[in-house]
Each structure stands twice: as structure tokens, then as C-alpha cells.
Amino acid sequence: MRQGLSSSSPGTAVKRTTPALGALAALARLRWQAGSLINPAGTARALERLWFGPPRGTPNGAALRLLDRARADWALVVGHGPSRRVRVYRWGNSGPVVLLAHGWGGHAGQWHAVVDGLLAAGMRVVAFDALSHGASDAGVRGSTQTSVLEMSRSLLAAAWHAGPVHAVVAHSLGSAATALAIREGLPARAAVMIGPPADMHAACATMAWNLGIGPRVLARMQRDSEQWLGMPWSAFNVPDVGRTRPVPPTLVIHDRHDREVRWEDGAAIAGAWPQAQLLTTEGLGHRRILQDAGVIARIADFIGPAAAQPLPGLALPDLALQ
Structure with a gap:
């Protein structure tokens, strides 16, 4: 959405x-x-x-190089009309599996800096193109229409295909898709939400x-x-997921001056989800934040083997990265 x-x-x-x-x-x-x-x-x-019409994101050179290095295959979204294929990309051969979920109009290639950082930290990395995004099939309503619900189903298909998922790192609307997947039972031990929106209706x-x-x-x-979503818009409220369902320890990262999703949205999610931490950056915006070395190091620290426990050094509700 x-x-x-x-x-x-x-x-x-x-x-x-x-x-x-x-x-x-x-x-x-x-x-x-x-x-x-x-x-x-x-x-x-x-x-x-x-x-419900996502913009078309075009991978740049760094994104294309990342995808060329990947082992690519397909996951299937089933149970909502004919089966549809979701393109899945993998990097690394050992370590816990981290699933990356892009945002509205995004694609797997946008994670190039994050993938390299997580591989260096000893993790395996999996990313995917949601339906009606990137190289994946069109969604139920065609290639020009989709929803956060369909993005969540794409995420779940990639997660089941990739095997046990240790953590999910999501950007923008991918964070709302992650919240819906967690509500549906995705067994992740940790989650990171970057620039997340809080409420679809608002x-x-x-x-x-x-x-x-x-x-x-x-x-x-x-x-x-x-009628065609099959659920009310009130179901797409991310803070409510944390109030009503068990959720994993979560790190919310949001730039104070994000011009596309308000910082207050991230703060609302962090305030509602038990064990959530809020990391506030300055000057990284909505997209450049995915390439910041300090942010990537913090993500790797948070989703390490001890991610299921509260982490020292992240107790402050508002921490600026320069």
C-alpha cells in the first residue's frame, strides 16, 4: 500500500x-x-x-553486481489463486540466515551494502523480490498493482523456502509486511525495521x-x-501487532529527517513492541540509511547469536549516529 x-x-x-x-x-x-x-x-x-500501484525501481550498477553474485531460485506463493513465483537470492554458505525485505517499489538489489556487511559478520543472507516487484511474477491483480498483504505473503514464501530464518531486516513498507508475517507465525528470533510506517489507514x-x-x-x-484484501484496514497497524501478538526483540532504525516516512512512525512502533529499541540517525534520510557503515554494523550486532536477549548499549530510546 x-x-x-x-x-x-x-x-x-x-x-x-x-x-x-x-x-x-x-x-x-x-x-x-x-x-x-x-x-x-x-x-x-x-x-x-x-x-496500490507501486513505482518501478530500476537497479543501479551496485545492485546488479550484487544480484550477479547471488545463487538465484524461486519460491512459490500458494493458496491465493494460481501459484506465483517469487525470485529469491542467496549469499554465503554458513552462519544464521538473515532475510532481507525491501520496501514499496524496491527490489533485492537495493541491499548491496547490507549484504556485504552481514556476510563479513559471518551470516548467510537471503533477499527476494516481492510479487509485482523486480523479477518476481505479477500479483493477483496484475503487474501494476499489489499490497502490503501480498508483500507479506512473498516474505513468508521466501522464508519457508530458505529454511529456518534467524532474523528479518526490513526497509520501509517491508517492515509492515514483516509485522504481518510475524503475526502469521514467522519464527524469527530478531527483527530490524528501517524507516517503518506505522499505520496504513493514517x-x-x-x-x-x-x-x-x-x-x-x-x-x-x-x-x-x-473485499479483495480479505481483511479490514485496521489489520495493517504495525504497533497493534506488538500489542496483541508475541514478537521478537526488534531494533527500529529511523532517521530524524526522513522525508518519506515520519520518524514518529518508527517511534510509535518501538514504543508499542515489547523489547524494541529505537535507534535515531541524523542526515541519512529514507534510502541512504541502507548504505551507512555505522547503521549496518549496528544491525549485525543486534541480530548476532545473542539477539534473543536484550542487548547492552541499546537501552537508550534515542541514539544519533553521525
Whole structure:
């Protein structure tokens, strides 16, 4: 689900615009407002397509080199229509298995710096492309549409395929997918969430407000989507998972100035999940944080063999990495 999780997302980020871009944004807002009044059903359908349509991420040179080094195969998502293939990548031959879950519009190659750091720490690493992302098959609603629920099913398929998973490291909406997988019984001993969104309903409401869409149209879109999702939007609240289900020790890493997912979202998750730690960075944003050596070292420390126990040195609720 769209969370303000990509540079193309109209969600939570506040960006500087030129006068021309500002005029285009105002025109688009006017069109959404008019559609809400004249054709609420059609506008709800258009909002649904926008919200569930991930952007297309293109791997750069470092990402492609990482994927070329991997042992690649397939996992299957079953039980929701025809079986669909999820592309799975593996690195390393020994050590505990760490599963990496990308975010909205992401792909396995974005983890190139993290993979190298975890391999150096003696771990095996597994990453995957969620359905309708990267090299994986299209989801139930086609290649241009998917949801956090389908991302979670992709994660579970990769986890069962890769064998016992010691820890999950997730970025952005991949964190919400991880929370859903944990709720469904994923037996991880530790989790790391980087720039995680807290609540799908709140994020969608923010996007609708920014577009000028009224609450009735938003409510209609959410009711319609619940029919094919098979569950209410209230099920996609990450803090609630920690309040209502057993969860592993979790490290939440969030940059204070993240322009795509608010720092407050990460803080809310860390406050709700028992044994969770909040690590706050400064100046790394939403994506550059995945390449920071200090962050990667902290991840490796947290998900080491003692990850099931509270770790010394991470008790402070707010720690800045320079």
C-alpha cells in the first residue's frame, strides 16, 4: 500500500517545488476535488489504483553486481489463486540466515551494502523480490498493482523456502509486511525495521487529504479494497501487532529527517513492541540509511547469536549516529 514510501508518492513527504510544478500540483488537486463531488465512485476507484500501484525501481550498477553474485531460485506463493513465483537470492554458505525485505517499489538489489556487511559478520543472507516487484511474477491483480498483504505473503514464501530464518531486516513498507508475517507465525528470533510506517489507514488518509479527496470517497475506497484484501484496514497497524501478538526483540532504525516516512512512525512502533529499541540517525534520510557503515554494523550486532536477549548499549530510546 502506498505510504509516502517513494519519491513519486504524494504521501507524507514535504518537498520544495518550482512554481510550474506547484501549479501542476494545484491543478491535479482541483481535478481530484471535482471528481470527488461529481463522480465519487470513479474517484474511489482511481484512488485505489493509485494507492496500490507501486513505482518501478530500476537497479543501479551496485545492485546488479550484487544480484550477479547471488545463487538465484524461486519460491512459490500458494493458496491465493494460481501459484506465483517469487525470485529469491542467496549469499554465503554458513552462519544464521538473515532475510532481507525491501520496501514499496524496491527490489533485492537495493541491499548491496547490507549484504556485504552481514556476510563479513559471518551470516548467510537471503533477499527476494516481492510479487509485482523486480523479477518476481505479477500479483493477483496484475503487474501494476499489489499490497502490503501480498508483500507479506512473498516474505513468508521466501522464508519457508530458505529454511529456518534467524532474523528479518526490513526497509520501509517491508517492515509492515514483516509485522504481518510475524503475526502469521514467522519464527524469527530478531527483527530490524528501517524507516517503518506505522499505520496504513493514517498514511492513506494523509495522501487523500493532500490530493483534496473527501473522507466519504476515502471510506468508499477502503471498503471496496477490503473485499479483495480479505481483511479490514485496521489489520495493517504495525504497533497493534506488538500489542496483541508475541514478537521478537526488534531494533527500529529511523532517521530524524526522513522525508518519506515520519520518524514518529518508527517511534510509535518501538514504543508499542515489547523489547524494541529505537535507534535515531541524523542526515541519512529514507534510502541512504541502507548504505551507512555505522547503521549496518549496528544491525549485525543486534541480530548476532545473542539477539534473543536484550542487548547492552541499546537501552537508550534515542541514539544519533553521525
